[in-house]
Amino acid sequence: MSDRRVFRWATSSARLLIGTAVSICAAIAVVTAVWLPWPTLARSPLEVTATPAPAASMIVCDGALLTIGRDPTDADAVQVAVPQSVVGGVAEGEPADEERLETVDVGEGPVAFVAQPVGDEAVDIAATGSATAAEPDLAGFAASACRPPLLDSWLVGGSATTGAADLVLLSNPGTVAATVQLTVYGVDGPQVPPGGSDLVIAPGTQRVIPLAGLALGEETPVVRVSAVGAPIHASLQASIIRTLTPGGVDQVGPVPQAETRTVITGVTVESDTGEDDGAAEATVLRMLSPSAAATARVTVNAVGRAESVREPQEVALEEGRPLAFALDGLSTGTYTVTVEADAPVVSAVWQTTGVEEGDDFAWYTPSPEVAVPSLFATPGGPTPTLSIVNPAAEAVTVGVVAADGGSTMDLTVPALGSVAVRLAPRTLYLFEPDAPVRAGLTFAGDGALAGFPIWPADVATPEIVVYP
Template identity: 55%
Template sequence: MSDRRVFRWATTSARLLAGTLVAVAFVIAVVTAVSVPWPVVAREPVAVAATPAPSASVLVCTGGLLALGREAADAGRIVTAAPQSITTGVGLDEAPPSEQALSSPAADATAPATAVVAQPAGGARTDVAASGSATVSADDLRGFAASACRPPLMESWLVGGSAATGAADVVLLANPGSVPASVQLTTYGAAGAQVPAGGEELTVAPGAQIVVPLAGLILGEESPVIRVTATGAPVQAALQASITRTLVPGGIDQIGAIPVAGERQIIPGVTVTQNPGADATPGASTVVRLLSPNADTTATITTTPVGAAVVASAPTTVPLGAGIPTEVELPGLAAGQYTVDVSAGAEVLAAVWQTTGFGEGADFAWYAAAPPVTSPSLFAAPAGPEPILALSNPTDQPITVTVSAVDGTSSDEVTVAPGAGEAVRLTSRTVYLLDAGGDGIRAMVSQSGDGALAGFPVWSSDAAAQRITVYP
């Protein structure tokens, strides 16, 4: 073997040996890397907590009572049947709110919807309260209506009214903003949920209110529920309901919206004005309307007198089909105030219809479910019969509630026992501060008198701006 071949063999062997050693070292390194934990580098994102700049607090009052079809030559013409008396107020030592009339759908535009605006002060939003009431006595409309002025919402629900024969109900949509709102009305009836042609892509101009006849949405439906969905700008939704029985007007009401569905709906302050059998005219005087929008479920209805923790009758169990409204009569209730408690295994909506009778001079009211009052909140007691604040405590702990007139004329403190309700007498055309010291309490302003019945829930103040976290 030559020296050159020996050298070549030695060189090749050295390369093979080096490659083998490198491969072995690589395998050992990989195994070690897998089995031995590596150092972890964690970096928390930068977070900045900030409070948004306060904006104006805006409420919308529904406006006066409207009448349709009074002129045979122009059956679609809308006129004002009665003006609305508005009560507004803010907290102590705060600047009074301004009132801005919205463009009215009524031909005479004498009692339009009104935007109540309170500007921020001291770097914080200003809590504002407002309510309105109206009385009408005419051949086609009669009764008393009272409603709270509410903030505009992107979504809300109207539970009440009818599109059956004798009803002349209308949906009211108001846009207090500066840009147009596009609104879709989804109706729920015996056929389930549907978007009728008359409820699709409705445009509400800035600073305007429009009217949509309920019969044009779901003709003949006796127990409708309406979902109001807005895009572009929030709207304030309400329903004016009235009934005529054989040419005799049987009452009128302005029904406010319910903001969200829930597995528990509580309606305090339902006022029964007559004892069973006092009115010889047959008919149910107290009716609960229920809707489970999304799922089949079962609801349980419990009725408790205000001022007591003992139920008035055995609980009623009601099966609910998804998307189909259901009505349940509550018979045998003696005159007085009651809390109606609805619980279910799925999200539901609920409201109670109550009437003073079925003859001439009768009136009715729709009592919408009351949300919990989670912070000190203002509310306004409207003009009309003596208002009463009904309180309901659905929790298992007593709640002490303070109700103080903003003008300093009165202050009441009441402790509401678990599962019970209490009532506080109010003064008409007065703004109050309700402080329940935390979550849980429900409240309803109710009014009743000779041929007059109305009520609306108290909502929590939305004046406090919530802190938000910004991740730059």
């Protein structure tokens, strides 16, 4: 072998060995890089926290008690039966501005209150209205709280059967038109009736829709009210005539949303009803699970007593179909009805004083949690009773202060308990809990029954984060 050939062989072998070694090192480096953490560079995005300027506070009342069918030449005509007397005020600052809405095809409508911010803070505002009817086609006492308009709400109550003359009230206190869709939940599930689609509510007006035109024959309807363009205040006027005798009237406020736990406070039973009594269904709970089948656990407690007055019961709810559940055997007193379900539900309790001439009924809707100082007003009528429920395992102190400088009460609500206290009518109060509670007002008198929950103040302007 020549020297040149030996040199070439040696050179090639050296290159092969070096290439193999480089490949092995590269493989080791890649495997190591995969398993070992790499250095990272983290940089938080630039953010600015800002508090928007507070908006004006607005609430809308339900308005006068209305009747339908009085005019024999126009059975669909709606007329004012009894005007509504309103009591309201603000926590501080100048009195709220009053704006009168126009009820379409009827005339003067409900009043809306608008309170402008003071400095950098919104102003808490509250008002309630009441009316008493004593006419051949309408009789009873109605009281309701004036509420802020909502984009989405539920009306739990009423009926579209023979004898009922229930009306859906849609009020738009804003400056732009609202388009509303009414979804009726009944025995056949949710449906949008021809008269409930694309309803245009002009600004500054209230529109009246007969419930029978939306859900004819439904015994236990629930109506979902969805608005776009502008929020609206939805409510329900419920009334009934048994044969030729009016059996009561009520104005039912909206339920803002479905929840897995609803607490209905202040349900007032005026006379004992035994399980075998012919009037046993004087107390009826209506429930709806709109989005899923659910099991609801129903508990009834007397105000001032911790133990349940009847065995808790589990009730199966079908998706989208309301259920009426009789709460029989309740003696005279005031009660709290709690519904706990494994899916969000809406609920309300119907209570009547009887089925004879001169009797009345009321719909009680759930009370939301109140954790901040909040205003409420008591209307004219029977002496109001405030019921407070404490869901916590520790006692809660609640201050109830008359805004006019009158009486001040510090109430201790026991753990998992409740209390009730009488208040003065036609008075503005400040409700100050030191922990979240639920509360409601009820009114009971001779031929009169009504009630509504206390809602928390909605005046805090939350901070927002802006990412430039």
